Amino acid sequence: MERAPGIRERVIDTCSRLFYDQGYLATHINQITAEAGISKSGLYQHFKSKEDLLSEYLTHAGKKWFDGLNELLVDCQSPAEILLTFFDYRKQLAETDKFKGCAFLRLVYELPALDERAYTVIRRHKQLVKTLMFNQVQLLEPATYVTARKELTELIYTLFEGCGVESSLQRSVKPIEESKAIVKRLIF
The missing domain is CATH 1.10.10.60 (Homeodomain-like)
Structure with a gap:
């Protein structure tokens, strides 16, 4: 029961x-x-306060986000496939959430003077996403990319975040698919 x-x-x-x-x-x-x-x-x-609710919401949203990503990563066989799966997950979320966008970025835009605890949770979430990407970039074969690992990670992360915003703006998965195609060309 x-x-x-x-x-x-x-x-x-x-x-x-x-x-x-x-x-x-x-x-x-x-x-x-x-x-x-x-x-x-x-x-x-x-x-104790609505701000406590906000921090708890962000922590919960981060856990839910990573749980969803991990479900998709289970079948991935290579670092390149894992990097591309980030974009598949972004596309899945965009369609499921009807293009409302990233919960974290929505709050940053809504509340420019966001509580520091909330900013800390958001920064930690975004840094963890970037770190996971960097870890996969580190595992790519050296011949598969032309730029430094850190720069490649920054480029992939920026494409990932930017395509999410653009997807919400256009109400379309096309920006996500285009960004994924760019990353694919970069790493293969």
């Missing part, structure tokens, strides 16, 4: 949906408590 989610899990699930779908500023505590089916006092027993 499956255990019903506790208050904390319900609040995080509710915040994840609301913050992503309608934005942080448009989401109010009363809406969170109503949709999570809890009282304000129940909410504040688990979270």
Whole structure:
């Protein structure tokens, strides 16, 4: 028998949906408590402030993001295939989320004066993505690329992030597919 989610899990699930779908500023505590089916006092027993909810949401979003990526990476056989799979994952997310874009970047744009704790979670997530890419670039055969490993990683990462933004703007996976094709030419 499956255990019903506790208050904390319900609040995080509710915040994840609301913050992503309608934005942080448009989401109010009363809406969170109503949709999570809890009282304000129940909410504040688990979270001291809306900023705590934001940090928890970002941590949860990062874990969910990497879990999804890891599901796709299971069958990858080579560093090049892993690098290209990042773009397949970006495409999958764009289609699933109806081109709403990266949860982390959406918050950075929405909240220019974002809480430092939230910025730390976002920076850590983005740096981990870049590090995973760099680790795969390190494993490429030296003859398969013409530029230094760090520069190649920066280029791939920039294409990865940029195609996500452009995909949201165009409401199309075409920018993702084009960026993946560029990376493929760079590493093969």
